[in-house]
Amino acid sequence: MPTPDPDHKPLARSLGEFVGHIWRGVTGDVTRERHEVSRTVEEEERETERGKVTLRRTTIEEIEFEKDRSEP
Numbered sequence: 001m002p003t004p005d006p007d008h009k010p011l012a013r014s015l016g017e018f019v020g021h022i023w024r025g026v027t028g029d030v031t032r033e034r035h036e037v038s039r040t041v042e043e044e045e046r047e048t049e050r051g052k053v054t055l056r057r058t059t060i061e062e063i064e065f066e067k068d069r070s071e072p
Helices: 011-027
Strands: 032-048 051-066
Touching: none
Parallel strands: none
Antiparallel strands: 032 051
16 A cells, blocks of 8 residues: 655545635625735845754734725
8 A cells, every 4th residue: 555645635625625715705804905004024044053044024014994884
């Protein structure tokens, strides 16, 4: 019997994940409007005993507006 590949997902699992993404999109809250104000990425490379390591910090600033529920 061959050893199963740990990176291989069964078809049923892939379909379930796909349907889950669709479901979240359909049932998600659309009453809020978001605007990204700025995105800052700081990146630094360091040499360690195990080789080169990249440290990355991403900061995202957003503004979120709640739409008036009385509007159609």
